[in-house]
Amino acid sequence: xxxxxxxxxxxxxxxxxxxxxxxxxxxxxxxxxxxxxxxxxxxxxxxxxxxxxxxxxxxxxxxxxxxxxxxxxxxxxxxxxxxxxxxxxxxxxxxxxxxxxxxxxxxxxxxxxxxxxxxxxxxxxxxxxxxxxxxxxxxxxxxxxxxxxxxxxxxxxxxxxxxxxxxxxxxxxxxxxxxxxxxxxxxxxxxxxxxxxxxxxxxxxxxxxxxxxxxxxxxxxxxxxxxxxxxxxxxxxxxxxxxxxxxxxxxxxxxxxxxxxxxxxxxxxxxxxxxxxxxxxxxxxxxxxxxxxxxxxxxxxxxxxxxxxxxxxxxxxxxxxxxxxxxxxxxxxxxxxxxxxxxxxxxxxxxxxxxxxxxxxxxxxxxxxxxxxxxxxxxxxxxxxxxxxxxxxxxxxxxxxxxxxxxxxxxxxxxxxxxxxxxxxxxxxxxxxxxxxxxxxxxxxxxxxxxxxxxxxxxxxxxxxxxxxxxxxxxxxxxxxxxxxxxxxxxxxxxx
Numbered sequence: 001x002x003x004x005x006x007x008x009x010x011x012x013x014x015x016x017x018x019x020x021x022x023x024x025x026x027x028x029x030x031x032x033x034x035x036x037x038x039x040x041x042x043x044x045x046x047x048x049x050x051x052x053x054x055x056x057x058x059x060x061x062x063x064x065x066x067x068x069x070x071x072x073x074x075x076x077x078x079x080x081x082x083x084x085x086x087x088x089x090x091x092x093x094x095x096x097x098x099x100x101x102x103x104x105x106x107x108x109x110x111x112x113x114x115x116x117x118x119x120x121x122x123x124x125x126x127x128x129x130x131x132x133x134x135x136x137x138x139x140x141x142x143x144x145x146x147x148x149x150x151x152x153x154x155x156x157x158x159x160x161x162x163x164x165x166x167x168x169x170x171x172x173x174x175x176x177x178x179x180x181x182x183x184x185x186x187x188x189x190x191x192x193x194x195x196x197x198x199x200x201x202x203x204x205x206x207x208x209x210x211x212x213x214x215x216x217x218x219x220x221x222x223x224x225x226x227x228x229x230x231x232x233x234x235x236x237x238x239x240x241x242x243x244x245x246x247x248x249x250x251x252x253x254x255x256x257x258x259x260x261x262x263x264x265x266x267x268x269x270x271x272x273x274x275x276x277x278x279x280x281x282x283x284x285x286x287x288x289x290x291x292x293x294x295x296x297x298x299x300x301x302x303x304x305x306x307x308x309x310x311x312x313x314x315x316x317x318x319x320x321x322x323x324x325x326x327x328x329x330x331x332x333x334x335x336x337x338x339x340x341x342x343x344x345x346x347x348x349x350x351x352x353x354x355x356x357x358x359x360x361x362x363x364x365x366x367x368x369x370x371x372x373x374x375x376x377x378x379x380x381x382x383x384x385x386x387x388x389x390x391x392x393x394x395x396x397x398x399x400x401x402x403x404x405x406x407x408x409x410x411x412x413x414x415x416x417x418x419x420x421x422x423x424x425x426x427x428x429x430x431x432x433x434x435x436x437x438x439x440x441x442x443x444x445x446x447x448x449x450x451x452x453x454x455x456x457x458x459x460x461x462x463x464x465x466x467x468x469x470x471x472x473x474x475x476x477x478x479x480x481x482x483x484x485x486x487x488x489x490x491x492x493x494x495x496x
Contacts, residue, residue, distance in 0.1 A: 039066055053147040058086030061144050072107040079105060079166070080141040081116075081128065090139040091129035096163045103157055103165045105139055116168065121178075123159075130167065132157070133191065133287070134177025137167035153289075154194035154260060162189060162220065162262030169193055172290025174379065174488055176405030179283040185215070185268035185276045188283065192220070194260040196287040198486040202403040203267050204245040205279035211270040212281050213241025214248050220261025225250075238443070238454060241270050242399075244369065249401040251486055252441040253454035254479045258486070286405035288488040294348035295340065295436075295490055296380030298412075299323065302371070303357035307387060309421040318385070320352035328425050335429035339465065339474040343437075343484045351377065361387045363414055368397050375409040381439055381489050382412025383432065389416040395431045402439035404488040413439050430465075433474070437465060440487035442480055444468040455479040 022034045022045040031038075034045035048065030049055050055067035060082035062068050072083045078090035084107035093104040113127045114120055116138040123129050126136035132155050138145075140152035146168035153169045156162045169175070179188055192199055205212045217226040217237065226237045226248070236255045239248045248265075250258045269277030301319050310316045314326045323329045337347045353376060360371045363386050375382030381402070389397060398413035413435045419427050438444075443453040446460035447468045458464065458477040465476050476484070 041067060050144070051148055052082045052145050056086075058084070058088075074107055074109065076107045077104060078107050079139065080145045081138040082140075082145045083107065089128040092139070092157065092165055094160065096160070101164055103160055103163050105165070130165075132167060133169070133175050133193070133285075135175070137169065140166050140168050151195060151290075156189070156191035156193075156220070156260070156262040158189045158191055158262060162191070164261075169195070170289060171195075172292055174286060174288050174405055176284060176286040176378075179285055181267065181281050181283050184278055184280050185266075186281075187264065187266045190263040190265050190283075190285050192258065192260050192263065192287060193289065195289050196258060196260065197291070198288045198488045199250045199258055199263070200286040200401065200404045200488045201248045201265065202245065202284040202286070202406065203247075204282050204284075205269045205277070206244075207269070207277070207279045208244050209272075210277040210279050211241040211243055211246075211272070212267070212277075212279070213246040213270070214239055214265060214267050216264075216266040217248065218264045220259050220263060222264075225256055233451065245399075245403065247399060247401050247403050249441050249488075251483055252401055252443075254456040254482075255454060284403070284406060286488045288486070288490065292490050293344055293485060294346045296349040296351075296377075297347055297436075298351045298353070298375070298377040298380055298382045300353050300355045300375065300382060300384045300412075302355045302384055302386045303361040304385070304387065304417070307417070309417065312417075312420040312425065320354045323352045332425040332429050332432075335426050336433055339429065339433040340436075342474040343465075343476050343481050345484060345490065349380070355384070362390060363388070363397065363416075364390045365397070368414060371414060372412055373410045375412045378406055378409045378411075381436060382409060383436075384412060384414045385417055386414055387416070388418040389414065395419060396435040398435050398439050400438040400443060401441040401487075402489070430474075433465060437476075437480075437484060440489050441483050442466050442476075445480075453480075455483065 022028050026045045028034050028040040028045050031040045034040050038045045049061040049067050052061045055061055058070045059067045070083055070085050072078050072085055078084050081090045084090050088107045089110050090105045091108045097104045110127050111129055113125050114136050115127055116136050118136050120126050120131035120136050123131045125131055128138055130137050140146050143152050146152055149171050150168045151171045152166050154164045155167045156164055203212045214226055215228045218224050226235045226239055232240050250256055267281055269279040269281055271277045304318045312328055314328050340347055355374055363371055371384055396415050403411045415432050445453050445458050445464045445466040452460055457479040463473045463475055465474055
């Protein structure tokens with residue numbers, strides 16, 4: 001008798017059960033020989049299906065839960081992997097035959113490549129001939145064509161100038177991939193699937209004497225969103241080129257909602273005199289798909305031994321080994337959780353790691369990147385707790401918005417514990433929340449120059465979380481809450 005597990009891999013179906021003859025795993029020749037609600041699959045009585053992946057290669061799962069043999073042969077048109085017989089895959093055509101914005105596809109022999117869901121750089125890397133968003137993607141028509149936890153989403157095809165196809169993508173999580181940039185100044189397309197809620201574009205160069213950033217960005221509907229020549233405050237999206245690395249995130253303002261489709265991005269490296277540089281930028285795109293409201297924080301303790309204000313550390317030392325049992329540190333986390341709960345976000349997971357300082361315990365703007373490069377985690381946000389930040393009085397450092405999904409981590413925020421000498425852990429928690437919110441895409445509701453944030457319904461009062469002194473309360477406006485809730489930093493489970 002074959003094992004029940006086999007049915008998950010290979011099933012032949014469409015045969016309804018109508019007797020109580022055989023139970024789950026019993027031998028059969030037809031559905032009549034299996035118990036009610038079972039079907040006969042390759043001579044074994046098995047349960048009905050919910051997804052095509054339970055039926056194996058070359059089958060679909062119909063609305064009644066029966067596996068149906070695919071009839072598509074080489075050269076037949078298809079719209080889903082489930083249309084093609086075993087050994088074939090539904091592979092995209094280069095053209096849009098109906099001129100309806102949807103690419104056609106044809107059943108063709110499987111290639112010698114990676115399976116769906118595995119990382120890829122080009123179509124030739126994939127068994128199914130389709131590489132999109134950095135992963136091999138099976139074509140689909142409906143959600144049932146996809147494995148559990150995945151949905152059938154519309155995906156812009158960059159190679160076809162944004163024409164769409166439907167493919168299986170994770171229902172929720174974070175997808176990050178590299179987009180090739182051919183020259184120091186270049187135009188690229190950035191695809192956004194239909195169920196994405198946020199997009200983060202991280203641009204970087206290796207030369208610290210050059211800046212990098214966007215020159216121009218337009219939406220899939222060809223609406224101008226950013227033009228560097230117009231100035232920082234004159235665009236619907238705020239962004240400025242920065243040394244080594246900069247980020248452009250959607251949404252980060254109430255004025256610009258994320259749209260599915262292909263965004264047109266012009267980016268370049270820049271010299272200090274604002275001319276195009278010599279370094280070719282790297283571009284890492286990240287989309288968060290599906291709803292999620294949990295945030296993972298990864299705490300890095302940077303050489304806090306013999307700290308002058310260690311009386312606030314309970315046992316005199318705060319480290320990866322003592323943090324979980326420290327009443328003061330856990331109280332800090334409780335305050336932090338309460339602040340983010342007010343924004344509808346749960347802090348779900350924490351990790352604790354020690355960092356050998358090598359002179360990085362007192363952080364400056366010059367060595368901050370060196371410390372952030374030690375961040376171990378690429379998902380969620382790395383939080384570095386240090387002795388102090390220079391110049392004196394600085395409480396935190398970090399980008400706005402921050403890069404998400406970088407390979408190997410190397411990003412995060414830096415929090416000074418110097419204020420424990422004259423404040424308490426509650427003050428540190430508010431400082432941390434303020435800096436994390438900036439990393440997630442919020443700007444101060446009013447900065448030192450009086451500039452207001454780009455969120456329509458936020459005010460400039462000091463009882464807002466984003467008041468520039470970082471001494472506000474936990475209050476956020478609905479618009480600010482929406483930006484935080486869409487952040488790609490939420491949900492630490494990245495796809496790749």
